[in-house]
Amino acid sequence: SGTAGSATSSVSLTATGSANGGANAYGGTGGGVGSGSGLVGGAATSTANVSSTGGTSGANATAYGGTGGYSLAGNGGAGGSGTANAVSTGTGANTVTSNATGLGGTGGYAYNAGNTGGSGGSGTATASGTSGSGYVQVEGAVSGGGGGNGYYGANGGNGAAAIATNIVSGSTTGNLYLYQSASGGGGGAAYADGTGVFGTAGAGGNASSTL
Numbered sequence: 001s002g003t004a005g006s007a008t009s010s011v012s013l014t015a016t017g018s019a020n021g022g023a024n025a026y027g028g029t030g031g032g033v034g035s036g037s038g039l040v041g042g043a044a045t046s047t048a049n050v051s052s053t054g055g056t057s058g059a060n061a062t063a064y065g066g067t068g069g070y071s072l073a074g075n076g077g078a079g080g081s082g083t084a085n086a087v088s089t090g091t092g093a094n095t096v097t098s099n100a101t102g103l104g105g106t107g108g109y110a111y112n113a114g115n116t117g118g119s120g121g122s123g124t125a126t127a128s129g130t131s132g133s134g135y136v137q138v139e140g141a142v143s144g145g146g147g148g149n150g151y152y153g154a155n156g157g158n159g160a161a162a163i164a165t166n167i168v169s170g171s172t173t174g175n176l177y178l179y180q181s182a183s184g185g186g187g188g189a190a191y192a193d194g195t196g197v198f199g200t201a202g203a204g205g206n207a208s209s210t211l
Contacts, residue, residue, distance in 0.1 A: 156188025
């Protein structure tokens with residue numbers, strides 16, 4: 001099976017009037033295998049850098065890690081990472097918005113007792129916004145990928161943790177709104193084989209948000 005493709009998306013924009021730019025990246029799915037471990041999902045990286053010298057400015061970046069590959073007689077592949085970064089800059093009393101979301105990919109499925117679904121991928125993000133005296137709104141979100149399911153007695157994979165520690169920042173002499181969130185990935189389910197033998201379900205990922 002082939003290796004999952006990584007994805008990179010970036011936008012850089014400077015304008016004398018209003019400016020809005022967005023970038024989305026989607027990692028590829030890892031290849032499935034008949035034996036051995038499924039391949040890791042592709043990493044995704046998204047960057048938006050937007051600046052205006054005479055109007056509103058908005059930057060949005062979202063990255064989706066790819067899903068891990070399945071395995072019929074081995075462990076599922078891990079989900080890919082998702083990394084997003086957004087920077088928005090304005091001047092004077094102009095409004096500035098910035099939003100970044102990083103989502104880890106889901107782990108791949110595993111089949112048959114003794115094997116385990118892939119673990120979820122990590123999600124990371126940073127966002128910042130700057131204006132002279134205008135309203136600034138900055139939002140950031142990170143999400144760990146879910147663990148892959150286990151079928152026919154295989155175990156479910158663990159969900160990825162999500163940690164958001166000061167991932168948003170902003171500067172203005174006017175009103176400033178900052179918001180961030182973190183969501184841990186769900187554990188993979190475990191389904192019985194034909195004789196009623198179950199594997200163990202995966203653990204959900206922890207989440208922490210500190211601002």
